[in-house]
Amino acid sequence: MSNEMDALQGAANHGVKDPRTGLPATPPSGPDVKGEASGRNRTLMGDAWYRLSRNKLALVALAWLMIITLAAISASLWVPRIYGDPVAIDTATVATGALQSPSVAHPMGTDDLGRDMLSRIVYGARASLSVGFMAVFVSVVIGLILGSLSGFYTGWPDALIMRIADVFLAFPYLLFALLLLSVVPKEYRGGIMPVVLTIGVLGWPSIARVFRSSILSVKENDYVDAARALGASDLRLMTRHIMPNAVAPIVVYSTMSIGSAILTEAALSYLGLGILPPTPSWGRMISDGQQYLTSNPGLVLWPGLAILTTVLAFTLLGDGVRDALDVKMKD
Amino acid sequence: MFQYIFRRLVQFVPVFFGVTLLLFFVTTILPGDPVALRAGEKKLPPAVYQAMRHQYGLDKPWYQQYADYLGALAKGDLGTSIASGRQVTDIFKDVYPYTVKLAGGAIALEIIFGIAVGIVAAVKRYSIWDTLATLTTSILVALPVFWLGIMLQYFFGIWLKNATGGAFYLPISGVSGVFPTWVYLILPSITLASVSTAYAARVMRSQLLEVSGQDYVRTAHAKGLSVSRVLWSHEMKNALIPVVTFIGLDLGAMLSGAILTESVFNIPGLGWTIYHSIRAYDYPVLFGCVTLMLFAVLFINLIVDVSYAFLDPRIRYGSAAGE
Amino acid sequence: MTDHLLEVTDLKMHFHTRDGVVKAVDGVSFTLDRGETLGVVGESGSGKSVTAMTLMRLIPMPPGQIEGGEALFDGRSLLTMPAEEMRQIRGNRIAMVFQDPMTSLNPVYRIGRQLSEPLMLHKGMSRADAWARSVELLELVGIPNARVRVRDYPHQFSGGMRQRAMIAMALACDPDILIADEPTTALDVTIQAQILELMQELQGRTGAAIIMITHDLGVIADMADRVLVMYAGRPVEYGSLDEVYYRPLHPYTWGLMDSIPRAGVSEKQELCPIKGQPPSLIDLPGGCSFHPRCPYAVDRCFHEEPKFREVDGTHGAACHFAGDPDFVRGQIACAGVSS
Numbered sequence: 003m004s005n006e007m008d009a010l011q012g013a014a015n016h017g018v019k020d021p022r023t024g025l026p027a028t029p030p031s032g033p034d035v036k037g038e039a040s041g042r043n044r045t046l047m048g049d050a051w052y053r054l055s056r057n058k059l060a061l062v063a064l065a066w067l068m069i070i071t072l073a074a075i076s077a078s079l080w081v082p083r084i085y086g087d088p089v090a091i092d093t094a095t096v097a098t099g100a101l102q103s104p105s106v107a108h109p110m111g112t113d114d115l116g117r118d119m120l121s122r123i124v125y126g127a128r129a130s131l132s133v134g135f136m137a138v139f140v141s142v143v144i145g146l147i148l149g150s151l152s153g154f155y156t157g158w159p160d161a162l163i164m165r166i167a168d169v170f171l172a173f174p175y176l177l178f179a180l181l182l183l184s185v186v187p188k189e190y191r192g193g194i195m196p197v198v199l200t201i202g203v204l205g206w207p208s209i210a211r212v213f214r215s216s217i218l219s220v221k222e223n224d225y226v227d228a229a230r231a232l233g234a235s236d237l238r239l240m241t242r243h244i245m246p247n248a249v250a251p252i253v254v255y256s257t258m259s260i261g262s263a264i265l266t267e268a269a270l271s272y273l274g275l276g277i278l279p280p281t282p283s284w285g286r287m288i289s290d291g292q293q294y295l296t297s298n299p300g301l302v303l304w305p306g307l308a309i310l311t312t313v314l315a316f317t318l319l320g321d322g323v324r325d326a327l328d329v330k331m332k333d
Numbered sequence: 334m335f336q337y338i339f340r341r342l343v344q345f346v347p348v349f350f351g352v353t354l355l356l357f358f359v360t361t362i363l364p365g366d367p368v369a370l371r372a373g374e375k376k377l378p379p380a381v382y383q384a385m386r387h388q389y390g391l392d393k394p395w396y397q398q399y400a401d402y403l404g405a406l407a408k409g410d411l412g413t414s415i416a417s418g419r420q421v422t423d424i425f426k427d428v429y430p431y432t433v434k435l436a437g438g439a440i441a442l443e444i445i446f447g448i449a450v451g452i453v454a455a456v457k458r459y460s461i462w463d464t465l466a467t468l469t470t471s472i473l474v475a476l477p478v479f480w481l482g483i484m485l486q487y488f489f490g491i492w493l494k495n496a497t498g499g500a501f502y503l504p505i506s507g508v509s510g511v512f513p514t515w516v517y518l519i520l521p522s523i524t525l526a527s528v529s530t531a532y533a534a535r536v537m538r539s540q541l542l543e544v545s546g547q548d549y550v551r552t553a554h555a556k557g558l559s560v561s562r563v564l565w566s567h568e569m570k571n572a573l574i575p576v577v578t579f580i581g582l583d584l585g586a587m588l589s590g591a592i593l594t595e596s597v598f599n600i601p602g603l604g605w606t607i608y609h610s611i612r613a614y615d616y617p618v619l620f621g622c623v624t625l626m627l628f629a630v631l632f633i634n635l636i637v638d639v640s641y642a643f644l645d646p647r648i649r650y651g652s653a654a655g656e
Numbered sequence: 657m658t659d660h661l662l663e664v665t666d667l668k669m670h671f672h673t674r675d676g677v678v679k680a681v682d683g684v685s686f687t688l689d690r691g692e693t694l695g696v697v698g699e700s701g702s703g704k705s706v707t708a709m710t711l712m713r714l715i716p717m718p719p720g721q722i723e724g725g726e727a728l729f730d731g732r733s734l735l736t737m738p739a740e741e742m743r744q745i746r747g748n749r750i751a752m753v754f755q756d757p758m759t760s761l762n763p764v765y766r767i768g769r770q771l772s773e774p775l776m777l778h779k780g781m782s783r784a785d786a787w788a789r790s791v792e793l794l795e796l797v798g799i800p801n802a803r804v805r806v807r808d809y810p811h812q813f814s815g816g817m818r819q820r821a822m823i824a825m826a827l828a829c830d831p832d833i834l835i836a837d838e839p840t841t842a843l844d845v846t847i848q849a850q851i852l853e854l855m856q857e858l859q860g861r862t863g864a865a866i867i868m869i870t871h872d873l874g875v876i877a878d879m880a881d882r883v884l885v886m887y888a889g890r891p892v893e894y895g896s897l898d899e900v901y902y903r904p905l906h907p908y909t910w911g912l913m914d915s916i917p918r919a920g921v922s923e924k925q926e927l928c929p930i931k932g933q934p935p936s937l938i939d940l941p942g943g944c945s946f947h948p949r950c951p952y953a954v955d956r957c958f959h960e961e962p963k964f965r966e967v968d969g970t971h972g973a974a975c976h977f978a979g980d981p982d983f984v985r986g987q988i989a990c991a992g993v994s995s
Contacts, residue, residue, distance in 0.1 A: 169351035172631070174589040177623070180611050181359050261475065268477045269593055273608065288480055299487050306480035314475035548759035554714055555754075556747035556774045556825070570764050646809045647763055 053326040060322020063315040070312060074127040081121040103300075110304045113287075114294060119301070123308050125282040130312065133197050133267045133277075134260040140202025142256055145209025152210060153217030164214075167207035176269065178204060183275040192278025197270060201263050212255055216248030254324040261316035268309050284309050337648070341638050345631050352627055356620065357399045402620060411624065412617035416610075421621030424606065429625075431508060432602035434515070435594070436587035438522030439529065443580060447530045451537020451576070456564065458542070466534060473531035482524040482597035489520060506599045521598040525591050529583045536579050540572040547571075574644045581637035585630040659731075661832060661865055662688040662711075667725035669710045672718070676938040680706040682889040683725070683964070686882070688833065693859065693866040695880030695897070697873065697912070701934050703889035704869045708835045710735075712752060713742050730832070748778040751826035755838040757818035761810035767794070768806035771825050778829045793824040797854060816847035820854065827858060834859075835867045840875065852878055873916055877901065885909050888935050888945040891964055895971030905973035907950045910985050944975070952977070 054060060104111045110119035152163040170178075179200050186196045270276030271285030279286065284305040291301025377385070393401070405412060411421035454466035473481075490505035504510060508517045544550065545568055553563045592604035599605075603622060610618040642648045665685050671678040681703045688694050696704045709715050711727055711734055727734040729750065734742070751774075754760045762770060771793060772786035781789065787806065794802035797820040810818060819839060826834055836855065840848035856879060859866055868879050876883055876897070883900040885893040885908065893906040904910055911930035932949040935941055941948050947957040956976055966972035967979035977983035 165347060165351065168348055169355060172348050172352050172627075173355065174586070174626070174630070176592050177589070177607060180592075180608065181356070184611050184614075185359060265475075265477055269479060272477075272479050273592070273596065285477070288477075288483065292483060295483065295487055296491050299491075302480070302483050302487070306477060306484065309477050309480065310472065310475050314472060317471060317475050548754060548756060549762040551714065552752075552754060552760045552822075552825075553762070553773075554746070555712060555752045557743045557745070557777060558747075558773065559743060567762055567765075571762070574764075645764065647811050650809065650812060 051326070054322055057322040057325065059318050060326075063318035063322070066311065066315045067319065070127050070315075071131060073124055074131055077121075077124050077128060081124050103298075111298065111300050113291070113301055119304055122282045122287060123284070123304055126284040126287060126305065126308065127312070129194060129277050129281055129283045130264045130267060130309070132194055133201065134264045134316075136194075136198040137201035137205065137263040137267075138256050138259045140198060141205030141209050141259065142252065144202070144206035146213055146252075148206065149210035149213030150217060153214035153221070160214075163210065167210055170204065170207045175204060176266075179266065179270060180273065180275055183270065192276075192281065194277060194281070197267055197276050200270075201266050205259060205263070208259075209252065209255065212251050213248055216251060220247050250327040254320055254327065257316060257320035257323055261313040261320070264309065264313050264316070337642055338635075338639055341635055345635065349627065349631065353403075353620075353624060354399065356623060357402070406624065411621035414610075414615055414618045416613045416615045416618070421617050424618060425603075425622055425625055428601055428606045428622075429603050431518075431600050432588060432591065432595070432604065435518055435521055435525060435591060435600060435602060436584060438518055439526035439587055439591075440580065440584050442522060442526035443530045443533050443583065446526075447533025447580070448537050448573075448576065450530075450534040452541065452569075454534065454538040455541035455545070466538070470531040470534050473527050474535075476528065478524060478528055479593040479597050481527055482521070482594055485520050485524060486597070508600055517598075518600070521591075521594050521600055524597070525587060525594045529580075529587070533576065533580055533583070537572065537576050540575055541568060544568045544572045574641065577644065578637055578641050581633060581640065585633040585637075588633065589626050589630050660687040660728075661690050661692075661730065663726075663728045664711070665726045665728075667707065667710065667727060668723040669706055669715065669720060670723045671720050673938075678937045679889050679940065680720075680937060681710060684884070684886070684891050685725075685964070686884050686891075686894060687970075688865050688867065690832070690865055691859070691863050692881045693868055693879050695876035695883045696867060696869045696886060697871065697876055697883060698886035699871060699934050701888070701937065702886040703937075704886050705837050706889075707886075708752065708837055708867060708869055712746060712750065712835070713739075714746075744778065747774040747826075747831075748829045749831050750833045750835065751829070751831040752835045752837065753819075753822050753826045753839050756842045757815060757822050758810065758842075760822060761818060763810055766807050766809055767813070767821050770810075771806075771821070771828055774825065774828050789828070790824075793828055794821065796827075796858070797821070797824045798850075799824075815843055816850065819843060819847075819851055823851075823855065823858070827862065827864070830862060831864055833865045833867065835869070837869045838871070839868075841870070841872070848875075855879070873912060885912070888940060889937060890945060891974060892946070893973040894964075895968075899968070899971040903971075904985070905967060905971070905978040906975050907952050907985075908946050909973070911949075952983075 108118045108120065110123065112118055113122065148163050148167075152160045182200045182203070183196060190196055267276055267283070268285030268288070271278075271283040272289045274286075274289065276285060277283035287305040288302050291298070291305070294301050402412075409422075411425070413420055414424060417424075450466050450470075454463045457463055486505040489503040493503070503520055504512055504517050505520060508514055510517070550563060550567055553567045558566070588603075591602070592608050594600070595602045595605040596608065603626060607619060607622050607626070609615075610622065664687070667681055667684045668679075669681040671680055684703070684707050686694060696707065698704045706715065710720075710722065713734065722735055725735070729745070734745070761767070768787050768790045771790035772781075772783065775781045775786040775789055776783065779786075791802050791806050794806055799805055799817055799820055805813070805817075810821075813821060819842075823839075834855075839855070840851050843851065852875065855866065858864070866879070868875065870876060880897050882896050883894070884891060885900065885906065887908050893900055893904060893909045895905075900909060901913070904913060908930070914928045915930060917927060930949055931951075935945055935948070943959045944950070944953070944957045944962050947953040950957065960976065962974045962976045962978075964972055964974040965978060972978070
């Protein structure tokens with residue numbers, strides 16, 4: 003098919019590549035005929051940023067995430083002063099202030115122990131966001147190491163690592179997580195680290211696979227042979243040629259993974275094996291509030307909305323990043 | 334073709350061993366002591382304690398226990414529950430029907446709504462329907478499933494009951510009572526189906542969009558076929574392939590114990606049982622149920638793989654080009 | 657007045673995109689008679705494929721839009737007839753063969769089924785009759801063992817065979833016009849020759865007219881009766897094969913002729929490509945769109961767009977100086993190349 007029709011077909015059918023997420027971040031834009039002719043000099047990263055900045059949905063998501071993150075980080079400075087301590091249990095407040103409806107003093111009401119819901123939600127963000135980022139970090143580190151070993155040195159290391167990945171993936175996710183968390187010794191139970199490690203360890207196979215396939219597809223390319231012929235060492239090949247190409251899908255996948263890590267943490271906390279009191283956690287708040295569903299649905303509603311908006315923001319951001327990096331990923 | 338099936342079966346084996354081995358290994362580090370837990374508050378005399386440990390083979394090294402377990406498995410014996418003393422196979426027979434019904438209902442919903450919404454979103458691209466669909470699926474995908482369940486409980490069980498003066502509502506807990514069993518599974522099925530359906534709709538939509546940009550679709554139009562004919566004959570047949578695979582795998586995931594949904598709605602199914610066996614350190618139940626569940630999941634994956642070959646002739650007949 | 661099978665006048669198809677208006681086809685005119693072959697030649701992006709797709713009404717109408725012109729097929733307007741009527745013409749009276757036969761055939765249906773489709777749709781044949789006819793068609797295009805191969809899937813055919821099958825599918829309903837869009841570009845050179853031979857043979861048998869779209873001047877020389885040269889969406893030269901190849905009027909055509917390797921010339925002779933790149937269709941240069949690359953361009957060419965002008969019968973070009981006896985094809989473009 004001649005090039006012009008390709009470009010024009012692309013203009014008419016701005017399809018999406020990743021089957022799991024079908025969000026059209028931007029309506030169709032014309033064929034990229036400006037390119038060289040108009041002389042606009044764009045680097046690859048600059049190009050991506052430019053496209054991302056045109057995606058309103060992703061920008062809104064990014065803004066929301068920054069608000070939440072800032073609020074969470076600075077929480078200890080302003081939350082307890084305005085709304086009271088989210089963690090401490092004061093028998094006085096329990097008696098008088100439990101289960102209040104939303105008011106100016108308590109915009110989201112209070113829980114069954116008289117603690118302000120808004121401050122608990124903000125504090126819950128700390129737990130969820132930390133778990134999200136750190137768990138994905140762990141997955142990425144493990145995944146990159148194993149994925150590169152697998153992709154670079156084909157043969158038995160590849161086969162072995164991929165088999166292990168298969169086993170991890172065959173194991174029902176939540177079940178595996180619950181099992182691993184049951185193994186945690188008493189003194190660490192209910193903390194953030196066990197959850198981080200669990201989700202992190204469960205997440206490496208996907209990252210490794212993505213990275214491995216990037217490596218394999220890049221290895222096929224002739225320019226790798228060319229570089230090798232020029233005497234490039236393995237490490238140099240890896241850093242200079244393979245990594246830049248592999249970065250894009252990993253960045254996209256990681257952004258989405260943060261969202262799913264947060265969902266998993268919430269589920270684990272709900273079931274009682276994740277983050278336990280006294281650390282506030284959204285999932286736990288939902289399970290605590292379930293018994294008061296009839297009278298005070300807010301106890302369940304607010305934490306759920308918090309989870310929903312946060313994960314949604316990560317998903318939209320991930321979609322936006324993926325579309326912004328689309329041109330590179332096509333290769 | 335049969336080579337393909339055979340190869341798939343062969344791959345099943347190491348994965349099975351890998352998973353059960355991993356399972357075994359993880360649980361040997363479990364700090365819990367199932368015998369002590371069963372005894373509860375009572376302090377067992379050492380002799381009895383040892384005897385019970387011996388009875389359950391807990392005094393043997395883990396690789397020995399594994400070997401025993403595999404041996405028993407070959408004979409169809411999955412052991413006895415430490416907590417309740419019942420045969421694991423009996424427990425399984427009691428609980429899995431609920432999970433199967435739950436998963437069945439959820440899959441039906443997923444197939445119907447996932448495919449329908451996906452088609453509408455793709456065909457009416459960039460219209461209000463597409464935007465609505467994409468928005469809804471984005472939200473569903475970001476929802477915590479258990480929270481959705483609770484919200485549904487509130488709305489259909491509590492609020493609706495109040496609003497209609499107790500006349501109209503859906504049950505939200507357990508599986509028995511005033512209504513026939515299937516009514517109790519309505520809300521749980523919807524909950525279980527929700528996230529999967531959202532994903533399925535997205536996959537359907539993006540597959541359809543990708544397919545519609547393909548050259549053979551252009552050829553179909555060039556042959557003078559009507560738009561709907563092109564859609565249903567040419568586009569759908571291709572686009573459905575990955576969707577069917579996806580839904581099939583989802584079925585496997587659902588059968589592997591919808592732990593969260595069963596917890597929220599108090600459905601005594603497989604997931605619920607496995608979860609409680611973890612907390613009670615009831616190894617035989619854990620291993621037994623997980624083993625059976627594994628079989629089911631891997632079996633379904635196999636079927637999915639095979640069906641993929643049926644649907645895509647490129648896999649069925651390898652390339653045999655010859656001028 | 658002669659009655660042409662297809663008469664295209666001043667066809668314009670523009671794409672309205674976020675980045676601007678892409679004038680993919682901007683004023684194309686030609687005629688086509690029964691049994692005739694028209695060769696449409698140009699670089700990538702010249703608008704040749706879009707022209708064909710526009711005639712077939714296969715361009716999605718947003719963002720595309722027909723901005724003007726007329727296309728009369730057997731007296732009826734292809735551009736304005738209702739969609740239902742157009743569908744009856746597509747695959748039936750005007751058929752198209754595309755560039756890449758692997759992706760142009762549906763991978764999940766058997767060849768026979770795909771060939772039968774237009775037969776059942778347009779000719780009302782039963783499934784059995786259509787399959788039988790499909791076998792005949794495959795034999796016609798030279799597929800060995802057609803009775804068995806008709807049940808194959810596309811991926812079981814080789815590249816050349818697939819293209820033959822595509823041709824068979826296009827000819828199934830005995831069309832008046834066959835549009836071939838780069839039919840041999842994706843094939844090996846040896847297979848190319850076979851396919852072209854096949855097309856000529858079939859044309860002889862059925863009397864169909866062919867519009868052959870390609871960038872390969874050799875293919876045109878082999879097959880075409882008349883030639884349309886396109887550049888940046890506009891027609892640049894039009895005439896009979898002899899006229900365009902031996903008495904070209906437009907500097908672009910000169911450039912094209914100069915750029916092909918020739919037999920009988922010393923090996924040491926450098927190849928002589930046209931300098932520069934085709935322009936962006938959104939950002940066309942002012943005046944004559946070829947002027948940035950034209951060695952003969954003068955001030956007038958920078959500002960005034962040349963209208964297509966007939967110089968000798970139907971032979972014409974879009975150049976201010978076309979036909980001017982003082983405007984001689986010189987050696988400015990390439991040193992040392994004999995014309």
